[in-house]
Amino acid sequence: MxxxxxxxxxxxxxxxxxxxxxxxxxxxxxxxxxxxxxxxxxxxxxxxxxxxxxxxxxxxxxxxxxxxxxxxxxxxxxxxxxxxxxxxxxxxxxxxAFVVRIQRKWRLVAVSVVVLVAALAAAYQWVLPFAAEKLAYQLPAKALTLISQQAMANLDGKFIEPSALPADRQQQLRDRFSRVAFPPGAFVVTTIQFRTSKFAGANAFALPDGTIVFFDKLVDLADTDDELIAVFAHEAGHAAYRHGVRQMIQSSLVGLVLAAYIGDVSTLAGALSGWLLEANYSRNFEREADRFAAAVLKQNNLSPALLGAFLMKLEQDHRRKNRASGSKNLFDYLSSHPPTEERARAMESLAR
Missing domain, CATH: 2.30.29.30 (Pleckstrin-homology domain (PH domain)/Phosphotyrosine-binding domain (PTB))
Incomplete structure (x- = not known):
């Protein structure tokens, strides 16, 4: 110079x-x-x-x-x-250039920052969920199966173990779930698995391919199989609406698009395996799955109030165990869900 x-x-x-x-x-x-x-x-x-x-x-x-x-x-x-x-x-x-001119005017810079923040907020609130939903339904069934299988492979032997429930009890529940009728246009292909875990309490989660995993403690907590059907219907709702995949896309849209483009879903499966145990769906997804469960329960001449009542039982059980241990269970089934009383009231209203 x-x-x-x-x-x-x-x-x-x-x-x-x-x-x-x-x-x-x-x-x-x-x-x-x-x-x-x-x-x-x-x-x-x-x-x-x-x-x-x-x-x-x-x-x-x-x-x-x-x-x-x-x-x-x-x-x-x-x-x-x-x-x-x-x-x-x-x-x-x-x-x-226009950008150079506005850089010299702090008011325009401030307005630009506000507009940018507003645009990003709008994209996160509306555009990203919309794009995630569209992309989720574009994934072929084979991709969902591969993601689910790899996720379970990452969990088995590390965070979850084979179920201690008797084989005949497991088969009894599978048979009962297979007889559940879905409302017209809402059929879901499901596979039922059972596991136990020292990390997770009474819990259940749905994989993208329709596999629903019940933990032994959740089965033991239920007084009737109808309560388990209510949980099954809720998790089937997550599978039907592809909530798991949509949530992952919303959390990491670019990574998912690249993985889908190059055909490498192993990274997604690794992320899914840790995320599944927490069942960290958005509250909107949980409410959508609750409404799906209510429709399924009505289709089978069961009251949607069953789900609300069992959720309250779950919450009481978790609170009692948390007080006894002095800590919160890392994989609490209700930790990221909407308030249980709110959900129970919603189920009561849908039962009328």
């Missing part, structure tokens, strides 16, 4: 001095750059060139750094950013 003393006559004359590079070598030539009749003339020791000003590319200003004039033949000229250079550009009819 170099300094140039500029007189008022230079400013008015539309000329500046700078360092010229011919695009062939790195040698700098001290030149004078002037404007006349729409032409930009570069003159100096052994340098005498002329270009139409309209064909010159001008670099953006950057905190007082030299500006660069790029000429059509690949040569360039580095000029100090000064009042003389601004007058030079103005005489040639150059207008700085």
């Amino acid at each position: 170099f300094l140039t003393l500029t007189s008022r006559s230079d400013i008015c004359a539309g000329k500046v001095t700078g360092s010229f590079y011919d695009g062939v070598s790195s040698r700098a030539h001290q030149v004078t750059v002037s404007l006349k009749g729409g032409k930009c003339a570069i003159t100096g020791n052994s340098i005498n060139r002329s270009f139409p000003f309209s064909g010159i590319v001008v670099s953006e200003p950057l905190n007082g750094a030299p500006r660069l004039l790029r000429f059509p033949d690949g040569s360039s000229c580095e000029v100090p950013d000064s009042p003389a250079f601004s007058a030079f550009l103005a005489q040639g009819g150059h207008r700085e």
Whole structure:
């Protein structure tokens, strides 16, 4: 960088001095750059060139750094950013980019920041969920199966263990669940598995392919199989609406799109395996699954109030165990759900 003393006559004359590079070598030539009749003339020791000003590319200003004039033949000229250079550009009819102009006005910058934040908030609130839903339903069944299988492989032997329920009890429940009738247009293909875990209490979760996993403690807590049907119907709702996949997309849209594009779903399965145990659905998803469960229960001549009552029982059981242990279960089935009393009241109203 170099300094140039500029007189008022230079400013008015539309000329500046700078360092010229011919695009062939790195040698700098001290030149004078002037404007006349729409032409930009570069003159100096052994340098005498002329270009139409309209064909010159001008670099953006950057905190007082030299500006660069790029000429059509690949040569360039580095000029100090000064009042003389601004007058030079103005005489040639150059207008700085819109972004450059607003950067110089703090009010416009502040407004731009507010607009950007509002746009991002709107995208997160409405655009992202909409896009996630559309993408989730584009995933083929094979992809959902692969994600689910890999997720279970990551969980088995680390966080969950084979069920201790007798084999005949497991089969009895599978048979009972298989007889559950779904409302017209809401059929879901499900597979039932049972597991136990020292990390999780009374819990259940649905995998993207329709696999529903019941933990032994949840089965033991139920007084009747109808209560388990209520939980089954709720988890089937998550599978039917692809809540698991949609939530993952909303959490990491770019990663999912890339994985779907290149066909590598192993990373998604790894993320899903840790996330499933927490059942960390949005409250809207939980309410949607509750409404689905209510419809299923009515279809089978059962009251939606069954789900609300069992949720209250779950909450009481978790509170009792948390008080006894002095800590909160990391994988509490109700930890991320809407308030249980609110859900129970909603089920009561749907039962009427």
